[in-house]
Amino acid sequence: MSHVYVLVEHENGQISPVTQELFTAARALGSVRAVAVGAPGSCDGLVDGLASAGAEKIYCAEVADYDQRLVMPEVEALSALAAADPAPIVVSANSAGNEIVGRLGARLASGILADVVGINADGSAVHSIFGGSVEVLAQAEGDCPLYSLRPGAVDAEASPAKGAGIVEKFSVDGAADNEVRVESFTPAVKGDRPDLLQAKNIVAGGRGVGSAENFAEVIEPLADRLGAAVGATRDAVDDGMYAPAHQIGQTGVTVSPKLYIGVGISGAIQHLVGMQTAEHIIVVNQDADEPFFSVADLGVVGDLHEIAPALTAELQARARS
Numbered sequence: 001m002s003h004v005y006v007l008v009e010h011e012n013g014q015i016s017p018v019t020q021e022l023f024t025a026a027r028a029l030g031s032v033r034a035v036a037v038g039a040p041g042s043c044d045g046l047v048d049g050l051a052s053a054g055a056e057k058i059y060c061a062e063v064a065d066y067d068q069r070l071v072m073p074e075v076e077a078l079s080a081l082a083a084a085d086p087a088p089i090v091v092s093a094n095s096a097g098n099e100i101v102g103r104l105g106a107r108l109a110s111g112i113l114a115d116v117v118g119i120n121a122d123g124s125a126v127h128s129i130f131g132g133s134v135e136v137l138a139q140a141e142g143d144c145p146l147y148s149l150r151p152g153a154v155d156a157e158a159s160p161a162k163g164a165g166i167v168e169k170f171s172v173d174g175a176a177d178n179e180v181r182v183e184s185f186t187p188a189v190k191g192d193r194p195d196l197l198q199a200k201n202i203v204a205g206g207r208g209v210g211s212a213e214n215f216a217e218v219i220e221p222l223a224d225r226l227g228a229a230v231g232a233t234r235d236a237v238d239d240g241m242y243a244p245a246h247q248i249g250q251t252g253v254t255v256s257p258k259l260y261i262g263v264g265i266s267g268a269i270q271h272l273v274g275m276q277t278a279e280h281i282i283v284v285n286q287d288a289d290e291p292f293f294s295v296a297d298l299g300v301v302g303d304l305h306e307i308a309p310a311l312t313a314e315l316q317a318r319a320r321s
């Protein structure tokens with residue numbers, strides 16, 4: 001049976017939920033071979049979970065100086081595996097994943113399908129373009145077609161059967177002289193809210209929210225009621241209302257949650273391209289003519305300072321009853 005390599009996303013010894021989405025999409029192409037790259041000691045704790053998720057083989061590359069290197073250990077590991085035994089490769093379409101497939105495409109002389117929202121058994125993949133209004137099927141040439149899959153675009157499904165989970169440890173080349181080395185590393189301070197890229201629910205605010213204080217008083221309480229991540233438009237970020245890491249859109253991140261609530265956002269195309277594959281879209285805006293309403297499943301016309309707190313209070317009341 002044909003096989004497919006999937007780059008495992010993991011953090012602090014845990015398999016990230018997006019890995020299950022990668023497995024689900026990759027299964028269309030063949031039996032899944034998981035590739036886990038990380039610091040020494042990072043792989044053993046992942047093996048059971050990866051086998052349960054359906055991995056037939058688990059390649060573990062533990063790299064002594066992993067924390068000082070950027071994407072190159074993953075590139076070295078995947079290119080070595082694919083050169084020896086060519087097969088499609090599936091990674092997550094985050095910033096590292098997109099760089100990894102770019103480098104692999106050059107090394108393996110294979111085509112790249114970036115930021116896809118679905119993968120078909122014939123090797124074609126689905127792109128969602130023009131703000132999600134058009135879906136395009138594309139196919140990549142080469143022995144090792146490369147796919148980066150948009151987080152949240154595919155519903156994670158449990159594997160029909162546990163995989164054999166045969167572990168193969170291997171080493172990757174050391175850093176080249178001209179490779180970037182990380183001198184120091186300060187993890188971003190994370191709050192209790194879910195990660196924006198992986199969140200099932202997102203409450204996003206735009207310039208209409210008015211200020212950083214209003215984000216804290218109106219947007220964040222609603223997000224917390226829903227267990228949601230907070231997003232923002234570029235204009236809200238540029239005006240200093242919310243941190244740049246939360247920007248959704250063309251020059252921010254692309255998200256695909258189950259529920260997206262956009263508050264005080266006009267719905268410019270550069271914002272829509274980053275969120276329009278959300279399953280359910282609710283828009284709150286005082287101007288009924290704004291373009292955001294044209295993509296909304298539910299539009300609420302009114303003052304966000306009344307509607308958002310009322311929604312938060314209602315959710316709170318229902319949680320109590």
Ligand SMILES: Cc1cc2nc3c(=O)[nH]c(=O)nc-3n(C[C@H](O)[C@H](O)[C@H](O)COP(=O)(O)OP(=O)(O)OC[C@H]3O[C@@H](n4cnc5c(N)ncnc54)[C@H](O)[C@@H]3O)c2cc1C
Nearest residue numbers: 206207208233234249250251252264265266270271286304
């Ligand atoms: C190259 C390029 C890249 C870009 N990349 C991005 C990107 O990645 N992400 C992004 O978001 N934008 C991006 N933009 C900017 C984009 O074009 C828009 O300017 C931006 O999305 C608008 O942000 P906004 O909706 O918050 O602000 P506005 O367009 O100013 O909309 C504010 C909205 O709030 C409503 N409002 C005001 N007060 C209230 C109230 N009290 N109650 C209810 N509603 C209220 C208004 O009716 C209005 O619709 C990019 C632009 C360019 C040129």
